[in-house]
Amino acid sequence: MPLSASEQSRYHRHLALPELGKDGQERLKAARVLVIGAGGLGSPAALYLAAAGVGTLGLVDCDRVELSNLQRQVLFDTAAVGRLKTEAARERLLALNPEISVVAHTLTLRAENVLEVLRGYDLVLDGTDRLATRYLVNDACVLLGKPLVSAAIHRFEGHAMTYLPGRGPCYRCLFPAAEEGVVGNCAEAGVLGVLPGVLGAIQATEAIKIATGVGEPIVGRLVTYDALELRFVELPVTRRADCAVCGEHPTITAPRDAAELCDTEALAQVRRLTASALSDLLASELDSAGLVLVDVREPQEFNTRHLQGARNIPLADLARRLGELAGERTPVFVCRSGRRSLMACALALRGGMAAPAHLEGGLLAWAADVDPAFEVAAG
């Protein structure tokens, strides 16, 4: 795919690198790279890949830009708040480099569509903020034989690792299983805005190396980055013979959606309280209503501000401490957004408790609908 005169000018600094040169730049032009998640990681990754001249850049996201995104998601400006991320990102990337194609996939990846979306690309960058999607994308990449550059962030820490088909371990080899609530998630715990800049740039670097055949990707090497200590650590990861998807006897032979707690039929038994309904219950005294208020956030979040009468059992400790809730009163779980409290309900149901309740929308809904002065900790 020959370069035009304007492309030769635009990519001059790449062409000046003997390791890349004209051949490498033409490979980039021919490359089709899919970025999953136009968030903290996807923003810098997509910007650098567009600037580098990746010919076809796909973006997967179903969200709209929120004001709280702008602290780290450098693809977007204030005027984009409220717009679909894929549309705003496409405009921004084409303004940066009109020589490339940007494909917007405004959807949620699921078992039924993941192969179709990924099939059109040569390599995949995973910057999603959902564990279920991480596993889904990993499995699809293994099944399709696509390279995957994975990264994740939490507070001041980030991870990156690359999977190359047939050459090294996949994400399931690294972490065979994980559940939301027991691993680090930025929505609740916060994240340093510049952190995904470092990890997203690593992902873009890996993509460029793989597309051009230059350098050595981080295959079988987990790179961890601690921004507070400014420390990179590299740890070896080997392929697991018993890996469910890339092992010797795989049990995952087609994409499947994770059995997400939120989707289980059991959760139909959960009593979902709106903020105003909970407020009414509190006014009538929880005790007399036969309820006990359990805040499942981390201790530092709880200590910032919590509802009167609530006790703190972080979600990660709940399975072990369910016995403390045994008794006649029904637990009402609360958290920041309603996500962890729903998971707490699932744990309580598994533990044999009947009809646990949770605050829908979490304390954010409480602050919005009941008490505007209630300060909800970022984590």
Place this chain on the structure above:
Amino acid sequence: MSCTVRIPSPLRSYTAGAATVTADGGTIEEVLASLERRFAGIRFRMVDEQARIRPHIRLYVNTEEVQQLSQPVGARDVVHVICALSGG
């Protein structure tokens, strides 16, 4: 004998935010017990009731992955605790 332990971000709520702590013990099991004495609850976040390393956790002594909790740890070793992250 004490070693250095690097604590992953999701478990730093147990260590008052400390990224690096010291722990006593000549094996990983003893190091985890030492951590538990100082930071109650942290061991259970890394290993389950059957003393198996949880699937979203990896432990390393320096750059060697821990397979058994009986793995020896030396005085100058660094134990890395790695926890899956989901943020993007």
